[in-house]
Amino acid sequence: MISIIPKPTSINEGQGYFEFDAHTVIVAKQEKFKSITSILTTRFQRAARWTLTNAIERPSDNYVELVLDTAQASEAYKLSVKKENITIEASDLNGFIYGLETIRMLLPVEIESDTLISKFKWSVPVMEIEDGPRFKWRGLMLDVSRHFFDIDYIKKTLDRMALLKLNTFHWHLIDDQGWRIEIKKYPRLTEMGAFRVDQEDKHWNARDVPHEGEKATYGGYYTHDDIKEVVDYAKNLGITVVPEIEMPAHVMSAIASYPELSCFETPIMVPSGGVWPITEIYCAGKESTFTFLEDVIDEVVQLFPSHFIHIGGDEATKTNWESCPHCKKRMLDEGLKNVDQLQSYFIERMEKYIASKGREVIGWDEILEGGIAPGAAVMSWRGVEGGMDASEQGHNVVMTPGNFCYFDKYQGPQNSEPLAFGGYLPLSKVYEFDPIIEVMTPEQAELILGGQANLWSEYVTTNSHSEYMLYPRLAALSEVLWSKKKGRSWNDFSIRVKALFGRLEQMGVNYSQSAYAIRDSATMDLDSLSISVSLKNEFEGSDIRFSTQKGMKLESFEKYRSAINLSESTTVNAVVFNGEQTIGPKFQKKYEFHKAVGKAVKYNTMYNQSYTGIGETTLVNVLRGSKDFHDGQWQAWLNDDIDITIDLLELQDVEKVVLGFLQNQGPSIYFPRELQVSISKDNVNFSERIVKYIPYESVNGDEIRNFEIKFQKQKARYIRIIAKNGPYGVNKNGSWLFMDEVLVE
Ligand code: TNX
Numbered sequence: 001m002i003s004i005i006p007k008p009t010s011i012n013e014g015q016g017y018f019e020f021d022a023h024t025v026i027v028a029k030q031e032k033f034k035s036i037t038s039i040l041t042t043r044f045q046r047a048a049r050w051t052l053t054n055a056i057e058r059p060s061d062n063y064v065e066l067v068l069d070t071a072q073a074s075e076a077y078k079l080s081v082k083k084e085n086i087t088i089e090a091s092d093l094n095g096f097i098y099g100l101e102t103i104r105m106l107l108p109v110e111i112e113s114d115t116l117i118s119k120f121k122w123s124v125p126v127m128e129i130e131d132g133p134r135f136k137w138r139g140l141m142l143d144v145s146r147h148f149f150d151i152d153y154i155k156k157t158l159d160r161m162a163l164l165k166l167n168t169f170h171w172h173l174i175d176d177q178g179w180r181i182e183i184k185k186y187p188r189l190t191e192m193g194a195f196r197v198d199q200e201d202k203h204w205n206a207r208d209v210p211h212e213g214e215k216a217t218y219g220g221y222y223t224h225d226d227i228k229e230v231v232d233y234a235k236n237l238g239i240t241v242v243p244e245i246e247m248p249a250h251v252m253s254a255i256a257s258y259p260e261l262s263c264f265e266t267p268i269m270v271p272s273g274g275v276w277p278i279t280e281i282y283c284a285g286k287e288s289t290f291t292f293l294e295d296v297i298d299e300v301v302q303l304f305p306s307h308f309i310h311i312g313g314d315e316a317t318k319t320n321w322e323s324c325p326h327c328k329k330r331m332l333d334e335g336l337k338n339v340d341q342l343q344s345y346f347i348e349r350m351e352k353y354i355a356s357k358g359r360e361v362i363g364w365d366e367i368l369e370g371g372i373a374p375g376a377a378v379m380s381w382r383g384v385e386g387g388m389d390a391s392e393q394g395h396n397v398v399m400t401p402g403n404f405c406y407f408d409k410y411q412g413p414q415n416s417e418p419l420a421f422g423g424y425l426p427l428s429k430v431y432e433f434d435p436i437i438e439v440m441t442p443e444q445a446e447l448i449l450g451g452q453a454n455l456w457s458e459y460v461t462t463n464s465h466s467e468y469m470l471y472p473r474l475a476a477l478s479e480v481l482w483s484k485k486k487g488r489s490w491n492d493f494s495i496r497v498k499a500l501f502g503r504l505e506q507m508g509v510n511y512s513q514s515a516y517a518i519r520d521s522a523t524m525d526l527d528s529l530s531i532s533v534s535l536k537n538e539f540e541g542s543d544i545r546f547s548t549q550k551g552m553k554l555e556s557f558e559k560y561r562s563a564i565n566l567s568e569s570t571t572v573n574a575v576v577f578n579g580e581q582t583i584g585p586k587f588q589k590k591y592e593f594h595k596a597v598g599k600a601v602k603y604n605t606m607y608n609q610s611y612t613g614i615g616e617t618t619l620v621n622v623l624r625g626s627k628d629f630h631d632g633q634w635q636a637w638l639n640d641d642i643d644i645t646i647d648l649l650e651l652q653d654v655e656k657v658v659l660g661f662l663q664n665q666g667p668s669i670y671f672p673r674e675l676q677v678s679i680s681k682d683n684v685n686f687s688e689r690i691v692k693y694i695p696y697e698s699v700n701g702d703e704i705r706n707f708e709i710k711f712q713k714q715k716a717r718y719i720r721i722i723a724k725n726g727p728y729g730v731n732k733n734g735s736w737l738f739m740d741e742v743l744v745e
Contacts, residue, residue: 002125003499004105005475006165006482007492014126016083020107021122022050027058027065035236036093039100039162040064047113048122061085064103066096075167075238076132079103081124094238095132098165102129105163105503112506135435137398138481139168139452140474141244142466145175145253146204146457148220153463155233160471160509162237164478169234170242170310170452173222176252176271176278180221181243185295186258192270193253195219199272203700204458205666207273216270227303242362243304245296246312248282248346255280261289263324274458274666277317284346285326294353301357308377309354313347314364340370348373362398365390381405381454384437391444399451404433405477407469408456412514414627416585418468419459419701422667424628427497427515428538430476431490453477464510471504471511472497494539516576516584518544522591524621529598530567531591531622535560535574537584546574546587554582569593595654596620596646596719596744604643604720611636611738618740620646625740627702629662629669639734642672642723646742648716651681655713656745657721662738664702665728669736672723677709680718688712696728706743719744 002011026037034054044050058065061084069089072078077090077099088099106124110117140161142149158169173181179193197210198218210216222230234241251261252271259265263283282289300309318339321327327342336342343366351361351373362377365386372378377396380387387397399405402423409423435451453474460466475497479488497515504511515538522533535544545557548570557575564572574587601619613635614621625633648654663671674693678686688711721742726735 001499002106002127003496004102004129005493005496005500006479007488007496008102008129008131009484009487010130012128014081014128016126017123018081018083018086018126019121019123020044020048020050020052021062022048022052023062024050024052025055025059025063026052027055027063029056029066030068033066033093033096036097036100036238037066038236039097039104043104043111044122046115047111047117048120049116058085064088066090066099073132075136076130077102079127079129079131081106081126081128083126086124094167097162097238098131101163101165102131109503109506112503114508133165133482134484135448135450135481137168137450137452138166138478139170139242139398139400139450140166140470140477141170141172141400141452141454143172143175143455143457144180145172145178147461148178148180148218149457149463149466150220151222151226151230153466154230156463157466157470158230158234158237158239160474160507161239164475165482166474166478167238167240168242168450168452169239170244170454172244172246174244174246174253174312175250176275177273178219178221178270179253179257181227181245181300182221182223183296183299184224185299186292188257189254190221191257192216193257194221196270197272200461201700202273202698203665205274205276206698207271210269210272212267212269214269218272219270224299224303231304240306240308241304242306242308242310243300244310244312245293245300246314247293247350248284248313248343249278249316250312250314251282252278252280254282258292260286261292263320263327278315279317279319281316281318281320282346283324283326284321284342285324285328285330290349293350297350297354297357301354301359307360308362309359310379311347311350311354311361311363311367313343313367314381315366316343318343338370342370343367344370344373347376351376360396362396377449379452387435387448388437388440388444391440391447395447397448399435399448400454401433404430405451405453406456407453407473408459410628411469411473411512412517412585413519415704416517417514417627418465420469421456421459422628425473426538427473427476428490430473431480431493433477433480434485435481450481451477467510468512471509472500472515473512475500491540513584515539516542518574518576518585518587520572520587520589522623524598524617524623526598526617528567529593530565532563532565533572533591534563535572535587537576543577544574545577546572548572566591567593591622592743593622594743594745595648595652596742597622599649600647601742602645602647604645605637605640607635608638608736613740619644619742621741623741624660625662625704625738627662627664627704629664629667629738634662634738634740636669636739637725637737639725639727640737641725642721642737642739644721644742645683646719646721646744647683648719648744651715651717653713654679654716654719654744655711657709657719658743658745659707659709659721659723659739660704660741660743661707661723662702662704662740663699665699667736668728668733669738670696670726670728671705671707672737673726674724675707675709676720676722676724677711678720679711679714679716680720681716683718686718686720688714
């Protein structure tokens with residue numbers, strides 16, 4: 001079966017195969033197209049140990065020829081596979097690259113092998129493909145500041161981007177937590193700014209402000225040679241590298257190196273983790289700030305030939321500008337009414353400078369605030385509004401709305417995913433992305449260059465985790481940016497993406513199988529006190545099989561057809577089958593029924609209105625909150641203790657209370673410091689006050705934990721529960737208690 005991602009415009013299948021052998025010749029008349037033939041030759045070298053040769057003249061048969069055809073559109077290609085030869089017709093470098101990458105995808109996945117695969121048939125089915133992109137900006141942004149990734153990983157990523165016909169690598173080189181690009185004129189930027197005190201053991205948003213004298217050991221940066229190597233490498237894969245030089249915020253690493261760049265010149269250190277709001281920003285008043293930035297840009301344009309230079313512009317909290325004498329003077333001199341206009345002045349000035357180098361500025365959508373610089377393009381991330389607005393004003397736009405393009409979000413059921421930024425962006429949702437918004441005029445749509453995925457790396461610390469976040473979501477993104485809308489569909493993509501998994505496997509990529517993961521949704525019926533559990537994964541028609549009995553063998557699992565009804569404590573095990581093999585992560589969940597299910601809960605202290613769960617029954621409805629604390633199952637208390645009384649409505653034997661709590665220190669959600677349980681027959685006299693202390697621990701990661709409190713078995717009707725709050729997060733946002741569920745036995 002032919003499985004190409006992104007889906008080509010048209011495929012006409014024929015009969016038979018072209019078979020590669022050790023004598024297959026790659027023919028390119030133009031010297032400038034010779035270097036890209038390595039897309040095939042390096043792979044045959046590794047997997048088959050053949051050294052395929054290049055030639056200028058075509059032999060009688062057994063060749064792959066690159067034929068210049070100026071009638072082809074930019075980046076488009078026509079691929080003709082015959083039994084005797086293969087030709088790629090294109091008008092430019094990228095067209096030929098994509099022809100070669102398509103051949104790569106048509107070859108058996110073993111072509112990706114690093115080691116010799118002997119006696120193998122390396123064949124490609126006879127066919128004709130006509131193909132070309134829908135958008136001209138098909139991008140990926142990697143954040144290498146929050147965590148550092150070396151150039152070997154960057155080059156691997158570029159290879160994989162090219163396989164998916166992506167053509168723009170947006171390199172987020174600067175942020176608060178690390179300056180990653182060598183600037184010869186300002187060596188401290190990398191001597192100091194590229195390293196921070198290592199607090200990797202703590203949650204990103206719960207890291208301490210580093211103190212002077214502490215050793216800064218976490219970090220790294222790219223030298224000019226590294227950058228040239230990456231830019232050259234990318235060029236041979238048809239990829240433009242767009243550097244991002246953040247300003248005026250997200251630059252604490254620069255200010256730590258050169259405090260004079262800020263308004264008040266207070267010495268700071270490179271932060272070890274999250275900082276919010278970002279108030280330490282470049283001073284917009286001092287001329288020296290602009291001299292510095294122009295010097296930086298001078299080196300940047302030498303290193304990066306890209307038409308676009310990204311200048312950031314996001315998330316500046318401009319309170320310092322309001323009180324800084326230099327900034328105030330600047331506003332007065334320039335007749336600027338407020339700090340938003342001062343940011344516009346800042347960006348406009350840099351835009352002019354960059355334009356004078358023959359380049360075009362692109363920035364995050366905040367650059368629209370206070371008036372956008374005349375020649376600037378906008379990267380729309382806070383939804384698509386920025387892109388709507390900018391295109392209405394006649395500016396170029398790249399769409400990267402958070403809901404579809406932020407690969408730092410979870411892609412599967414949060415309880416079984418590695419810690420991520422938050423939010424939910426499964427594979428199928430990426431596939432729904434469209435950079436063109438229905439209400440756009442044709443003129444506006446013309447200005448939409450394309451889209452891109454962004455992988456922010458606050459929580460992504462290793463190459464393999466980065467791969468996990470990128471694949472297969474990047475494949476879905478590539479298809480929506482490349483392929484015509486008509487003729488492609490999620491169901492069809494689902495089949496092809498499964499074939500891609502085999503290739504990624506062979507490439508040694510740690511891709512995610514979360515799309516296979518079973519998601520449950522459950523509802524409770526209060527009359528019958530039973531729950532109904534539905535199971536599904538992202539692929540329509542998946543063969544899900546389940547069991548509600550302990551120790552059942554997989555072979556005896558029942559095929560899942562409709563919701564499962566449960567009215568007593570049950571563990572549901574489920575798996576997805578692909579033929580007679582299981583695939584993807586296994587599902588296991590215990591739905592626990594207990595004596596308080598459906599009983600009355602009285603709130604002596606009220607939960608916060610932002611986290612109400614589903615009201616009064618939340619804590620006693622069997623259904624448990626997940627690590628996605630916005631899932632609607634949690635009740636939460638802010639800076640307040642929990643105090644509730646459960647009324648079992650009649651005297652019952654009780655001996656145990658189990659309380660479920662969430663901890664996620666980033667957003668200031670902590671386990672309680674102390675639990676108290678007391679019991680009563682009449683709601684007046686309470687006995688058996690049991691106290692449990694929970695020691696505070698600083699941790700990275702999130703966890704749902706059950707705290708168990710046991711006591712002498714006795715008759716009771718009322719159970720009062722008190723959970724004492726932190727106060728661990730008081731210096732930041734206060735501290736939260738998140739509770740669900742209260743189990744009584
Ligand atoms: C917002 S998107 C940011 C980044 C964070 C990201 C986390 C943008 C322009 N700024 O600094 O890493 O959210 O999702």
